[in-house]
Amino acid sequence: MILYAIGWTLAGFLVMELAGWFIHKYLMHGPLWGIHKTHHQASKGFFELNDVFSLLFGGVAVLLIFLGVEALDYRFWMGVGITTYGMLYFFLHDVLIHRRLKWFDKPRNWFLRGIFKAHQAHHITNKKDDAVSFGLFFVPKKYFKTK
Template sequence: MYAVIFTVLGFAIMEFSGWFIHKYIMHGPLWSIHKTHHQPSKSFFELNDLFSLLFGSIAIVLILLGVDRLDYRFWMGIGISIYGMLYFFIHDILVHRRLKWFDRPKNKYLLGIFKAHQAHHATNKKDDAVSFGLFVVPKKYFKR
């Protein structure tokens, strides 16, 4: 039970801190890096991918710090890692089609995430974006 609680906590912290970082830091002082994600690209990689490396590094450090005792740090690192894997699948594969493995989602929840992220990308400006989370998005995007 201990492991499940801290894994879920790591996942949840990532969603809510991700929302905050996306809205106030990526669309704030680090816009020069994040804007590469809001512009058309001919490359598979974008400068914005540095954020994924940062978050992945935090997960790795937590896992390494907690692996000897399988303490809360290990399980929070696992939660962040699960978040990162799901983020890559939903954001990079389903939404942005960096790998063209699937068509547009048909599942109501995934379609809501898809619509919210498309609304986020309706502008390529720093200050005009909406919907900064990935898994927690406003209800209006789930309506048909």
């Protein structure tokens, strides 16, 4: 049972990273740019219209957990994996990278620094078509180089 739970939790996490990359590249920087562009502009407040995507992804996780909680089946554990992804996303993206909450300085760890650099490269442009690096955890190796 424990390996079942761990496996489906990891699957939920991985599916969220892959789906997040695809949604970010092809939908947010495509037909949903009108919503996502608020993330590429200077914020006028704590929240931005782009935060609606977090609510959507969180809603999927809650639904999966709710549907699978009675039997503790794969839906429950996938929901846990998506929730774990969301919590790490909030910490990395909103706290460490964009400093919406100023809890920490810029990351010093090589892995976190690589994620930070990749996201900075993504934000070099505020245009729909010129962005690079759409994932959060799986980013090109070049961002992990120290030079």
